[in-house]
Structures are given as structure tokens and as C-alpha cells.
Amino acid sequence: MNAERMHQIILRPIISEKSTMTAEKHRQVVFEVLADATKAEVRQAVEALFSVSVEGVQVINVRGKVKRFGRTPGKRRNWKKAYVRLAKGHDLDFLGAGA
DSSP states (O other): OOHHHHHHHEEEEOOSHHHHHHHHHHOEEEEEEOTTOOHHHHHHHHHHHHOOOEEEEEEEEEOOOEEEETTEEEEOOOEEEEEEEEOTTOOOOSSOTTO
8 A cells, every 4th residue: 555545544533532431441543534445454554654553443334414404404424433453552642641
């Protein structure tokens, strides 16, 4: 996989109450990834970009909610979420609390 694709796969980390509890309890980090990204691509991208060792990756396709936009009904876009389990001794800190 080329370097450009690696930088495009991971869109953003998901920082929420649920993802924070998952990080503390199971050593997992949650990312929003491209809809066509595979588990192997997510693993390679995380290992290369953050210099950590990855034990496993689980991906979830999140369906967009049906919402109203004014008078007209609409639908939010579908997206993919990846739960990345890090090896023991490896950690990612997006909030900078450890510094």
C-alpha cells in the first residue's frame, strides 16, 4: 500500500464517552475510516502513522440516520468505524493528558 493511501484511510479519531471507556478497558482506539478500507489496510495505516503494534481490528458500517432538514426528510451519510486493539505497552493519547 502506498503512503498516500495510508494517510487517506484514517479520517479522524472518535473521542466520545463510549470510546474512552473502550480505550481504558480493552486497549482499543476508535477511528472513522474510509468506507472502502479493509481491516488489513487499517492495521497497516495505524502501525505506520502512529508507530504502534496492533493486535486486531474490528470494523463496523454505521448507517446514516434518517432526519428532517426543515420540511424535507433527508438522510445522513453512511460511514465506517474501526476499533483498533493495541498490543500491551502501546498507547495513543489524543488529548495530551499524559504530557
